Amino acid sequence: MWDYSEKVKEHFYNPKNAGAAENANATGEVGSLSCxxxxxxxxxxxPDTEIILDAGFQTFGCGSAIASxxxxxxxxxxxxxxxxxxxxxxxxxxxxxxxxPEKMHxxxxxxxxxxxxxxxYRGEVWSDDHEEGALICKCFAIDEVMIEDTIRANSLTTVxxxxxxxxxxxxxxxxxxxxxxxLTRVMAESGQAFVAGGVGSAIAAKSxxxxxxxxxxxxxxxxxxxxxxxxxxxxxxxVLEAVRPRLQADGGDCELMDIDGNTIYVNLTGACMxxxxxxxxxxxxxxxxxxxxxxxxxxxxxxxxxxxLVGIGx
Amino acid sequence: xxxxxxxxxxxxMVSPEVLEEMLPFFCEQFGNPSSLHNFGNKVGFALKKARQxxxxxxxxxxxxxxxxxxxxxxxxxxxxxxxLRAQPERKEIITTVVEHPAVLTLCEYLETEGYTVHKLxxxxxxxxxxxxxxxxxxxxxxxxxxxxxxxxxxxIFPVEKMADMAHEAGIMFHTDAVQxxxxxxxxxxxxxxxxxxxxxHKLHAPKGIGVLYLKRGTRFRPLLRGGHQERGRxxxxxxxxxxxxxxxxxxxxxxHMAFENTTxxxxxxxxxxxxxxxxxxxxxxxxxxxxxxxxxxxxxxxIEGEAILLLMNKVGxxxxxxxxxxxxxxxxxxxxxxxxxxxxxxxxxxxxxxxRYNTMEEVERVIAEVPEIVAKLRKLSPYWEGDxxxxxxxxxxxxxxx
Ligand SMILES: Cc1ncc(COP(=O)(O)O)c(C=O)c1O
Ligand code: FES
Numbered sequence: 001m002w003d004y005s006e007k008v009k010e011h012f013y014n015p016k017n018a019g020a021a022e023n024a025n026a027t028g029e030v031g032s033l034s035c036x037x038x039x040x041x042x043x044x045x046x047p048d049t050e051i052i053l054d055a056g057f058q059t060f061g062c063g064s065a066i067a068s069x070x071x072x073x074x075x076x077x078x079x080x081x082x083x084x085x086x087x088x089x090x091x092x093x094x095x096x097x098x099x100x101p102e103k104m105h106x107x108x109x110x111x112x113x114x115x116x117x118x119x120x121y122r123g124e125v126w127s128d129d130h131e132e133g134a135l136i137c138k139c140f141a142i143d144e145v146m147i148e149d150t151i152r153a154n155s156l157t158t159v160x161x162x163x164x165x166x167x168x169x170x171x172x173x174x175x176x177x178x179x180x181x182x183l184t185r186v187m188a189e190s191g192q193a194f195v196a197g198g199v200g201s202a203i204a205a206k207s208x209x210x211x212x213x214x215x216x217x218x219x220x221x222x223x224x225x226x227x228x229x230x231x232x233x234x235x236x237x238x239v240l241e242a243v244r245p246r247l248q249a250d251g252g253d254c255e256l257m258d259i260d261g262n263t264i265y266v267n268l269t270g271a272c273m274x275x276x277x278x279x280x281x282x283x284x285x286x287x288x289x290x291x292x293x294x295x296x297x298x299x300x301x302x303x304x305x306x307x308x309l310v311g312i313g314x
Numbered sequence: 315x316x317x318x319x320x321x322x323x324x325x326x327m328v329s330p331e332v333l334e335e336m337l338p339f340f341c342e343q344f345g346n347p348s349s350l351h352n353f354g355n356k357v358g359f360a361l362k363k364a365r366q367x368x369x370x371x372x373x374x375x376x377x378x379x380x381x382x383x384x385x386x387x388x389x390x391x392x393x394x395x396x397x398l399r400a401q402p403e404r405k406e407i408i409t410t411v412v413e414h415p416a417v418l419t420l421c422e423y424l425e426t427e428g429y430t431v432h433k434l435x436x437x438x439x440x441x442x443x444x445x446x447x448x449x450x451x452x453x454x455x456x457x458x459x460x461x462x463x464x465x466x467x468x469x470i471f472p473v474e475k476m477a478d479m480a481h482e483a484g485i486m487f488h489t490d491a492v493q494x495x496x497x498x499x500x501x502x503x504x505x506x507x508x509x510x511x512x513x514x515h516k517l518h519a520p521k522g523i524g525v526l527y528l529k530r531g532t533r534f535r536p537l538l539r540g541g542h543q544e545r546g547r548x549x550x551x552x553x554x555x556x557x558x559x560x561x562x563x564x565x566x567x568x569x570h571m572a573f574e575n576t577t578x579x580x581x582x583x584x585x586x587x588x589x590x591x592x593x594x595x596x597x598x599x600x601x602x603x604x605x606x607x608x609x610x611x612x613x614x615x616x617i618e619g620e621a622i623l624l625l626m627n628k629v630g631x632x633x634x635x636x637x638x639x640x641x642x643x644x645x646x647x648x649x650x651x652x653x654x655x656x657x658x659x660x661x662x663x664x665x666x667x668x669x670r671y672n673t674m675e676e677v678e679r680v681i682a683e684v685p686e687i688v689a690k691l692r693k694l695s696p697y698w699e700g701d702x703x704x705x706x707x708x709x710x711x712x713x714x715x716x
Contacts (some may be wrong), residue, residue, distance in 0.1 A: 012624060018694050029696070031713035037618065037661075038713040040696040058696035060658070060711075062620035066694060115712060126714070181426075 008067045015066055017073035021056035028116030028126070030109055037061035038107065039069055041113035043076075045121055050081045059112075064096075064103040071095045072110040081118050087111065101141035112132035136178045139171030144182060151186045158197060159183065164298070166287065232293060236264060239292050243285055254285065262297045264289065317630040318676045322516075323465050323493060323609060323667035324634055328559070329518040335562040336520070339555035345600055347552055348376040348543070358553050362562025371564035372493070372510070373501030380698070381526045381544045382557050386513030387416040389526040390459070392537040393488040393509040397457035398429070399535035401486075404456035410434040410442060411652045416511075417459050417490055418648070428604035434460075439601040440469040440653050447476060451483040458487045462494035462510075466636055466649040466665055467600025470498070470607030474505050481506035486532065491682060492516055495575055497606050508532045514556065518669070519563035523556035556649040570670050578668050581605035581677050585666055586610040588681035593688050595703060599655060599663060608669065610635075613655060614662040614688050616707065622664055625687040631680055636663040658697060658707070 004012075024042035028084040031038035037060060044054040055077050057069035071092050076084040089107040093099045099107060119126035133144030150156065150165045159179050163169040170178050184194040240256050258265040268282060319327070339360070343352025347361055367378045383389045394407065394417070409421055421431045432450050434442050439621045442460075451458075456620070458480045463470045473489045480487040488509040494500065496517035502510065509532060514523035528534055528547070540549030567574075590596055595615040614622060621637025626633060636647025650660035666680070694699040696711040704710035 012621070013628065015694065029711060038696065038711070040711060040713070041713040058618065060618055060661070060697060062618050065618070066621060104356050162516045212696055 003100060004063065004067075007097040008096075008099065009065060011067035011070040011096065012063045015057075015070040017032035017054075017056045017070065017077075019056050019058065021054040024054075024056070026117040026121035028113040028118070028120060030112045030116050037065045037109060038054070039065065039109050039113045041069070041110075041117045043117050044120065045081065050075050052079055052081065052084060061106065061109075062103075064099055064106040065109065066095055068092050068099070068107045068110045069113075072114065073106075078116065082123065084114060087114065087119060101138050102135060104141045110122050135176040136182065137166075137168035137171070139175070140167040142166050147179065147182050148186050151183060152189075157183065157187065157192070157194065160197075167282070185236070201248060235292050236289060236297075239288050240266070243288070255300050262295065263300055265300050265302045268301050315630065315679075317632060318672075318680060320631065320633045320666040320668060320672065320676075321681065322669040323468075323606075323665060325515045326518045326519065326669050326711075327671060328520050329563060329566055330378055331566060331591045332519055332549055332559045336555045336559040339558055343554075347554060348541070355474050356380070357552075359543060360558050361552060361554060364557045367561035367564045368407055368512070368525055371495065371500070371568050372512075372525075373503055374527060375503040378545065379502075379528055379530055381528055382552060382560075383524040383545050383548055384522055384524050384553070385524040386414075386490070386511050386516075387524075389511035389513070389524045390414075390416040390488075390490055392526050393511060394424075394457055394459055394536045395537060397486045397488065397509075398424070398532075400533040404454055406430045406432065406454045406456065408432045408434065408447070408450050408455055408460075410436065410459040410460055410465055412436055412440065412466075412469075412649045413459070413461055414465055414490060414492070416492075417461070421459075430454075436469075436652050438654050440464060440599070440649070441601055441604075442471060442476075444472070444476070444479075448479060449478060451485060453484070455483075455485045455656045460487075460489055462489045462491040463498065463606050464600065464649060466491045466647060466663075467611045467653075468493070468605035469600040470494070470604050470606065473507065477506040477508070493606060493609075495672055496564070496571075497608055499571055502527060502529070514560040514563065517563050517567050518554050519560040523560050525555055525560070530532070530606075543584050573670055575607045578670055578672070579674055580609050581674055582666070582668050584674065585668075585677045585680060586612065588677070592681065592685040596688070597659075599650065600654060608667050610666045612664055612666070613650075613659040614664065615659045616664045616695045616703055617691040619662055619664055621691050622662065622687060626664075626683070627692065629687075630685050631683060634665045634667070636665065637658065 020040075021042040021044045024044050025047075026043040026045055028041045029039070039061060040058045042056045043052050043302060045051070046053050055073040057073055059065050059069050061069075064299070072087070075087055075091065075095055089104065089111045090157065092107040092110055093104065116126040133146070133148070135141065135143050136147055147162060147166055147168055151162065154161070156162055156164055159169055159176050162179050169176050180194065187194045203266060236259065237256060240254055244254055253269040254270050257267050266285075282299055282301060286297065289297050289299065339357065343353070343356050343360070345351065345355070345357050347354050347357040349355070350494065364379045365380045368380045372380075374380060375562045383392060394693070398404075405428065407424065407429055409417055409423055409431060421433075425431050434447055436442060460471055460473055460476055462473050477487040477489070486508050487506065488511070489507055490511045491500070492511055493516060494515040495512045508529045510527040512525035513525070515521040526548070534547060536549065538549045539546075541551070543549055543552055586598055589612055590598065591604050593614065597609045597613055599613050623633060623635050647660060650663050655663070666710065697703055697707040699710070
């Protein structure tokens with residue numbers, strides 16, 4: 001079965017704050033249609049300070065839904081509503097020492113319940129803008145809807161591009177058949193036919209001296225002469241410096257680790273590996289770098305402590 | 315106290331007698347059965363014996379109708395793909411919505427290759443509509459593939475009758491009998507079943523060994539071509555030890571057939587009755603009067619299956635759930651959904667599946683533990699209030715769905 005951390009088990013076996021909070025004045029009820037789990041979060045908020053005095057949850061959900069709910073209530077008690085809204089699903093997962101990729105959506109549900117509860121308290125209407133599809137890439141917890149949207153938005157045509165934009169497919173590559181199927185379907189909407197690349201996209205990319213040719217769409221708009229090394233490095237640093245404040249505002253950061261040809265290694269922290277923001281951020285930064293440098297570069301996420309590649313970013 | 319294993323539809327323990335029979339085939343009689351020398355020859359005889367043991371359990375007319383494969387899934391794929399390749403002019407397949415993924419996923423893939431797949435639906439008890447089935451039989455159909463017994467609910471399909479209907483219409487009939495073999499008496503020489511899949515690990519043989527029964531005269535195209543093993547119908551050096559083990563397991567299953575349908579069934583019935591009596595808002599799923607003797611599938615309303623399994627596991631009880639969250643697919647069991655069981659119950663479905671190694675004492679322990687586990691989780695459920703479901707549970711809790 002699942003490889004749950006001790007922390008997940010602890011919160012599952014002995015959930016904190018189970019049941020409705022007494023004298024609650026905010027309630028959020030959300031569910032995940034794809035798996036049928038559902039969650040009710042109740043908060044008791046101090047009207048003067050907006051501090052969450054008490055929180056309680058009830059869930060119709062699996063082990064990690066229960067553990068995530070328990071973790072969420074522990075995290076937000078004592079916070080103001082605004083502080084609580086800053087809690088990301090990655091924070092919930094981190095609090096539990098990690099969740100299996102298939103289970104990340106359980107922490108997403110907790111965060112949505114929180115948003116719904118705050119909206120309820122403030123008399124706003126909360127609507128969910130996060131659609132969830134079948135999980136395609138287990139390595140990076142990327143679902144079908146996310147891949148479809150990204151293909152449409154960027155007119156992607158190859159598995160490698162999908163990997164560059166979403167990370168999906170950048171790990172074990174077992175999901176490449178699934179990605180090809182999504183490409184086939186989405187491209188057919190605009191009358192295009194998906195053409196698979198021979199042996200496989202990853203293999204083709206590796207054997208080439210530069211991946212430029214393998215990803216024509218990503219490199220397409222700019223055709224400038226390569227910059228000298230120093231100029232190039234300073235351009236890279238300038239772009240990264242420019243995006244850091246935005247990341248830091250979300251509790252993350254992006255550090256330059258190494259540059260190897262057209263592969264740029266960064267340590268992107270804090271952002272959620274499972275949600276779309278992380279990949280959009282990596283993808284977004286890569287796009288800016290490509291435009292600024294006038295050449296195709298690949299942004300690769302490295303994990304600082306393990307000092308090894310965790311996947312191909314972009 | 316020992317842990318209680320009630321997940322025998324997932325896999326079974328290798329019988330000690332089976333293991334004993336297998337052991338010499340690793341370090342002593344390790345020869346290649348195709349070799350001429352003594353090392354190989356002895357293995358060849360052992361395989362012949364095993365083939366006959368399987369033949370006896372299946373009631374097959376000839377031992378050459380038994381083709382050893384690597385698993386149930388391989389047998390299913392071999393059967394369906396063979397039927398398509400042997401009859402390229404026929405582009406339709408008939409199956410059911412509740413098949414094991416070994417059949418369903420393959421069929422979904424074949425749809426993308428241009429085949430038409432008719433999936434027969436089931437009613438609320440998991441039963442098929444044979445009139446609908448009859449209406450689909452035509453010269454365009456290459457193969458019918460219908461499971462003998464369902465792995466989740468235990469519901470038995472009338473495959474012998476369905477095979478007669480297919481045979482009369484000149485259509486190949488395959489059945490995935492992975493859950494039925496060893497639990498139900500089978501006599502293939504009296505049937506019109508052309509192909510049948512078996513998996514060793516469901517009847518106390520090891521994992522990674524299977525059988526495709528192929529009625530003599532059925533047109534066939536191998537999945538794996540190569541050497542002459544299995545008369546060229548499944549190339550690849552035989553997994554001799556596992557085949558010998560499966561032979562022994564079939565012999566034991568034959569000896570225990572009555573036990574399975576009396577003593578094992580009695581344990582299942584006691585467990586089901588005990589739990590249903592002690593736990594309010596729970597019910598048995600499937601066709602309870604027509605199912606495997608070892609399987610009970612119980613839906614606990616308003617709670618989720620994985621959570622139940624984790625708490626049971628904590629007290630040493632192993633079972634399975636059709637809940638979305640145990641599978642990693644994030645989808646609730648296709649079998650429970652096909653029977654129209656509401657979300658709030660389908661998610662809380664737990665399958666208890668027995669073997670002849672279980673005891674009545676274990677059954678009583680489970681009956682004693684389960685009600686408390688269910689009650690604990692219901693306390694957390696937004697659909698539950700005090701001692702019963704919230705009034706109008708669907709209205710009391712109406713989440714915004716993503
Ligand atoms: C009905 C059914 N068919 C096929 C299989 C697959 O068998 P195997 O695991 O040997 O491939 C199983 C068991 O998982 C099953 O229950
Ligand atoms: S599952 Fe997508 S790369 Fe591994």
